[in-house]
Amino acid sequence: MTTNKNGIDQQKGTQKASLELLYRISREIATTLDLSTVLERVLSLSLKTIGAISGSIIVLDDNGHPLESAMIVNDQLLSHTNEQLKSTLEEGLAGWVVENRDAVNIPDTSQDERWLRRPDDEVTGAKSVVAVPIMARNDLMGVITLAHPKPHYLQKYHLALVHAIADQAGIAILNAQLYGESERRARVMTALANSATAMSSTLRLETVLDNILKEIQTALQVEAVTLSLIDSEEGNLVYKAAIHDTIDLSSSLVGRKIRIGQGFAGWVAECGEGEIIADTKDDPRFSQTNQLFPKISPYAIVAAPIFIPGKILGVLEAMNPLAGHFQTDALQVLSGIGSLAGSSIRNAQLYEDLEITHSRYHDLFENSIDPIIITDLQGNVIETNNRTLETNQYSEKEIKELSISEIHEIDWEGVGEDFSKLLDVASYSYESNLKTKNSEDIPIHVNVHQIQIANESRLQWILRDISERKKLDQLREDLTSMIFHDLRSPLSNVISSLDVIQASLPGARDQDIQDLFDIANRSTVRIQRLTKSLLDINKLESGRTITNLEEVKPDELIHYAKQALITQSDAKKQNVSLTIPADLPLIHADRDMLERVLINIFQNAIKFTPSKGHIDFGVEADGNSIQFWVQDSGPGVDPEYIDRIFDKYTRIHPDERIKGLGLGLAFCRLAVEGHKGRIWVENLPEGGAKFTFTIPSL
Template identity: 30%
Template sequence: MSTQTCAQRDWQLKILGALHHQSLNQGALLNTALTLVAAAVDVEMGAFVMLDPEHRVDAARAIGLAMPGEDDADAFWTALVSQGLIGFVMHSRRPVAIRDLSTDLRWPQPIQAWPQTGAALGLPIQIDDQLEGVLILIHPDIDHFNEAMVDWLMELSPAVAAALRNARLFSTAQSNAAYYHRRYEQARRESAKRQQTDRLRRDLTAMIYHDLRAPIQNVQLSLSGLRRLVPDLDDNRLDELFDLGLASAHRMTQMVQGMLDLERLEEGRTILNRRPTALPDLLALVEQQTRPTAEAARQSLTFFNADQLPPMQIDPDVITRVLINLIENASKHTPPGGHIMVDAVPTDDGVQIAVSDTGPGIPQEYQDKIFDKFFQVTAEKSARNFGLGLAFCRLAVEAHGGTISVSNQPEGGAVFAVTLPTAALMAAELLAPALKAS
């Protein structure tokens, strides 16, 4: 083994060891590789350009050469890549040796501050056919770089390229991590801001709802008191006006309470007061409260199988409001002369109460969205504004462990189906004696 070969092997081990222990900072890695490779071939001047996958300058370092200021560095390195020795190596992917700088057109003449005499060697630093950079070495003596030196340096190229690739990947990972951290912080701030806005909205809404209840109750009390004070109630028109006023005030009270309960349900707070409930009695109350609405709209309202249902452990007030909402919604969207049907039947899963109408129905694409607050169906033949009623129905039924769904009948019209679970049915059966005693 020759002395030169032993020296080259020593340098190779030194360079590979330094690259292995070097940090993944691109600039530091370029400095280390350039300095050690230059020293190994007795060179004091050189440049190392690291390229991205599109062959743009990613980072660059130089030793022993005049360099422009920081503001002009990008343009300087870009110019070197587009012309001269670096460009030749980048496009040919092979080493290029210039024996005499003064006579070779491949040397970039515009850079007068760089040596114009001597020899230069350009090396492609690549691995797996991927060019990671170009290394330029300059020596003041003509013909300094021989074939054996070039072969040895090319043996080093894959190891240096691998180190550059790792540094580039690490830099990309750092940039991505910083980007996603910024996005996370931005999303976190926006989420906190939205949460604060939602809290303020909920507080304001609750305050408005609470403040509305008192004047509405005063209206009810005033109408009731006025009715007692009026001496002659034989006038049916006057009696109807009192009934209308009291019914409207009662409806407003129910709406305000419904909005309050909707807020609580959305926050995950319980509003249920479960107790043994006779469903036939509950449905009779629902019919009593909704029949005037249907008759005023010249619609028929029919209840089926209401007397065949078992008792259940539910909140009767909440389920009553759910069914009233569904029936009033059906009435609102059913033309005069139409029909509204309420069919209640036991099922394997519990009890199902279906409210169907002969209105225009609901387009398939909207059926998953109508239980959202203030959702509107805008189809020409199916225009519906659902406000808060269906949103309350969904949350109230789900709070009971049940489900609510909507579909269209083959002959036309919508069907809203409420299923109350078997668990509530079983609990009610266990408490049937308490129900009978009440």
């Protein structure tokens, strides 16, 4: 009877201790929802109650992989790796419990092959162990294992007690997981919302990138985050930003480049797909670029592409989750932030490009040596550069109250009424005078064209001061006029003297002497023509009309010009053909002036036509005009000079050894236009140039 009573008392004591344990566990569980804290407290109380010296609780995810754990040996909470837990689940007793979803009591671990042998088992000896699956709502949540150093110590009632503990732990773990998941989702949603706000709060690219990385680090709870962008010109992926919990990662990483397709990030950029690497040691893609991260040791990485419509912009990478592993939706979260980031980064890039362009234009605008004025399409001044204010001597306020027509004399014929012609041409140029505040006139070259500013059409006027050029032109003209005016008298004396010498010199009829006189006469006549042409240029440019007009036969002009230069063309063995139809109408002209026009054009043809080349010299009726032409077989006219070949001081071939002042064709234009005619030049398909001019017929 005494024995039975002692057994009953012992059983009651055990039941009381068990109830106290379950109560304490229930109370501990109720005080926290943090999963790791729950596991530590449950395991610690369980060990103390049954007298075990070591134990573990392993929590599993939906795929049976370790999610969280606690391990205590001799009252010490041990750190462990996923690799150690994985080994335990694959080969040890906990793995058997998980696979069979059944509890087990091993009286002696040395006699049971399900116990995973440890290196210290030889020292610590055999043990007794209980292991129980942790269930909640028929789902396997994990496994709890307790070990006592004495074989056969742990009995069935210990197993039943651990079962009860596991039941409470299951609910606690489920609640903690639900709470953790709720917190994580809230954190992710907050991070996504914050990401959208942070990304749209600025257009500064550096700030945008920094905001993106911070929100990713918060959302995924990771150690480090990097962002790289594709350089389409070089075909590289360039790291643009990086953050880390404790070290300066950006200084060693930003600016580094990898090829698209190289490494994990390069693979994501090439394929346009995100992925999680749970263990970098098992993935060869990471080993290709692990030298990029000398300051950290990435063991797990998730990466996602940054998209804009129709294009991959770059790659986001998050490394080393603080929990030891990535949540199942980590890729989805990173991809979502990547989608938000794409448009923000692109907008920031466009804004940065716009700022660079604006800064460049502003510098060019303000630092230009020429006055630049921006007006609306009505000519009202909107903006000016500093040079404009310096030149015009107005204040900024004063000049903005003016119209462009009050600042300079506008070529209304060229720009059109209300500037209408400027809307249809790329640009228009003319010369004018700038009117300053102090009523000073400054000669200027004006270039005006239409531009777009903030989607508004504006006119940009560039006013170049040509005072020095005008002074030089005037000096050159005055000097030229003076020289040729002074040449007329001595030249006339030379011609008269040659005539007297030729008439009075004995033996002047000798052919050799006659040839010398011919050369002298031709040279003086040429100088006389040039002198007259230069004087005529000055007269015609000043607006004086041609007065020495008479009825002239066009064919006589052709024959005269040919006869004047036949010696030169014969010297080069050139073939000169004349095209002169009969019964041509007369023209009303200054004979001497048009003879010089034809001689100038014919002389150019002789200069540029090679030896034994062909020159066609002709005239024909063309409606109410007579059309003259000279066609050579030379190199033609450089297209660059076609539009300005008849301007003063323009030479057809300025780089060649053929000499000239560039005044002959300028005289031709002025003389022809003075006769109400027109002159032009064109290159021929078969080579050579054709100079043509018209004179009204009677």
